[in-house]
Amino acid sequence: MHTFVNQVARINGVINEWVWGIPMLILIISTGIWMSIRTGFFQIVRAKIVGDETFFAIFKKRHVTKTKDKKAISQFQALSTALAATIGTGNIAGVATALTVGGPGAIFWMWVSAFFGMMTNFSENVLGIYYRRKNMYGEWSGGAMYYLENGLGSKKGMKKIAKFLAILFAIFCVLASFGIGNMTQVNSIADAMHSNFGIPTLVMGIILAVIAALVVIGGIKRIGRVTEKLVPFMALAYIIGALVIFFINYRQIPYVFGSIFKDAFNVSAVGGGIGGYVIKRAATMGFKRGVFSNEAGLGSSVMVHSSSDVKEPVIQGMWGIFEVFFDTIIVCTLTAFVLLSSSSDAKSQAKVFANITTDSQTFSIAEHIDEDKEVPLIDKEYSTLVIDVDSDGNAKLYTEAPADGEYLELKAYGNSYYVKASKKEDRTEDDYIYTNIMSIKGNVAKDSNGKTVKDSNGNVVLDSVKVEQINGVSLVTYAFSQKFGDVAAKLLAIAILLFAFSTVLGWSFYGTKAIEYLFGTKSMVFYKVIFVCFIVVGATLNLSLAWSIADTLNGLMAIPNLIGVLALSGTVVKITRNYTKRKIKKDDVNLEPMLSAFPDIQKEQEEKMRAEEA
Structure with a gap:
């Protein structure tokens, strides 16, 4: 079984690397x-109109937030459900990963990804x-599979x-x-709630499954509500928390934006032959995390947007622009600012490694500077210690001393053990990281009977050390705890609960519409039951491989979707120009609107529009 799992992991790794x-x-x-080019950079030229028809319309136009259609949801509910699926743990952990692996410059490329992704969405x-x-129940059914087939x-x-690509x-x-x-979202919730509040993962899974069932079984109307x-x-709670840190650390604003732009383009900052590689990696991580965050190009959120009661396709397109802007430019950027503007106290190697215990200790090592000086959490200028942990959990330290091949002597409870070290100059391109914050803990020695080994003085003996880079949610939690104290961990756990669970609700609808397309309307109930059951499974299993496979499947969705978008780009341009002439420039107000590819729906929507305007 172990061999089979490893084989699956290897195959998935190859596919994922390609995807x-x-x-x-x-x-x-x-x-x-x-x-962007074909629509005349609509996201810039029509930015004011996009704002008026989306964000500001929430407060001014009642039909945006309310709908009389019993089989559809409002434009705002469609946006909320789409954001529910996209604003997930990726906005927290994903940004931290982009910064850790790609450096501050990754944020610039994430912005670039979002800017053009607006027009893809x-x-x-x-x-x-x-x-x-419309299906047999009179509900809207739309998505990439429909514009591919039809x-x-x-x-x-x-x-x-086209039919093959749609399937x-x-x-x-x-x-x-x-x-x-x-499963991956629920697993994040279960872990966070267990570690911070002591709630058993199985209990959390059952609670989430019951709540999800009450919402999901009720269909899109209940999900929208x-x-x-x-x-x-x-979103507001998270933004407020991030803004508090933003204003507290306002003096760091020049540094934050300076590091982002410098790292995005400055080859000489790295030196040697790896400068181009580092910029490529920053761009890759920025693009990847940007797409993963806002899902532009994957064709996922279009399924819920298609359930809106909107008549004009371009109006819902504007909501797509706003969705990407809010998700990446606002939420992800605030997370990045929190991380880049935060700092930690530097400690010498001697102090860090002199008293290792079984408790996890967080530290930051910066050599050749005054001890206890604050250093940024993420900045390659200070990152002089690199930790490389292999698949067996053994830690290799890349540092300026001792010489290559020698060993660092680490003392814990008076006992010494050793970790092999290599010189910093010998690190390879893939060894370069940007996080200065590390976690270290000792692993207790066990005898042949499984009992804890103690020395003559009764001290616990440690037989190994686990040193790991702080990343993902843990890194964001650390940054928030610098300003909000220990309560930050619990607040982030609640944030993960809300972010991840909302993602579950959004994706339940995506899966429902996809299963409807494959097997018909009657299959939706069966899918919903199975989906809810998998919530309990996800809460209780180790899902490291599931995360990777899910990432691959998510990416595979983009292939048929982008083929459809590119092939139908001319249709998008025609619809956009039609709307622009009628509603924006008002050159030809009597021009027949392009509302649907199907005559019966076109006629129905035109009649509804005339009734609303009368």
Whole structure:
């Protein structure tokens, strides 16, 4: 069984490296660039109108937040459900990972990804509304599978290929919904609640499953009612907390933005032949985390946007622009600022390694500077200690001393043990990290009977040391704790609960619409029951491999979706120009609107528009 799991992991690793490799990231970004050019950079030129029709419309236009349609959700509910699925642990852990691996420059490339991703998301939503249909219950059904089959499939000789791509997308979506949209999110919740509040993972899984069942079984209307209340609350709470740190650390603003732009372009800052590599890695991590955060190009959120009661495809496209802007430019940037503006106390190697205990200790080592001086959490200028932990948990230290091949003597409770060290100059490109904050703890020695070994003085003997880089949620928690104290861990645990659970709700709908496309409307109830059951599974299992597989499946969704977006880019342009002439420039107010590819729906929507305008 162990061999089988390892084989699956290796195969998935190869596929994942390809899916999230440079060619795919270039395809995703290129699609955004192409759609930006073809629409005349709509996200900039029409920025005011986008704001008026989305964020500001929430407070001014009642029809944006309320709907009389019993089979659809409001525009705001569609946005909230889409944000519920996209604003997840990726906005916390994902940003930390991007910074740790890619450095501060990764944030710049995340912004670039979001800027062009706005138009990818815009295009997806426009196509989603234009090609959506109604199911047997009178509910809207839309998404990449529909504009692939009915849009791409309408082109000469493309019917079978389009149908194949649509089915492929739906299959990937269903599988991803159990991984990235369910088990991995629930696992994060269960771990956070157990470590901070002592709630057993099984109990947490059952509680979440019951709550999710009450919401998910109720369909999109109930999901929309929950997310329109949950998302604004959780987003506002997190933003306020981040803004508090922003204003406390306001003196760090020049440093933060300086480090982002410097690291994004400055090859000489690294030196040697790895400068280009470091910039490439910063760009790769920024693009990857940006796409993973806002899902632009994956074709996922278009399924819920297609359930909106909106008539104009371009209006829902604008909500797609706002979704990416809010998710990445606002939330992710604030997380990055919290991390880049925070610091820790530097300690000498002698002090850190002189008293290792079984408790995890957090420290930051910066050589050749005054001890107890504050150093940034993330900054390669200070990062003189590199920890490399192999698959067996053995730690190798890269440092300036001692000489290569020698050993550092680490003392714990009077006992000495050793960790092999290598010189900093011998590190390879992949060894370079940017986090200065580490965690170290001793592992208790056990005898042949499994009993704890003690020395003659009764001290516990440690036979190994675990040194690891602080990353992900732990790094964000540390940064928040610098200002909010120990309560920060509990606050972040609650934030993870809200962020991750909202993702579960959003993805439950994505999977439902995908399963409906594959097997029909009656299959949706069966899927929902299975989906809820997997919540308990996700709360109790070790899901390191599941995370990786889910990441792969999520990326695979982009392939058929982007083919559809690029092939139908001309349709997006026509619909956008049609709306611009009628509603923005008002050159031809009598021009027939492009609301649907299907005559019956086109007629129905036109009649509703005239009734609303009368």
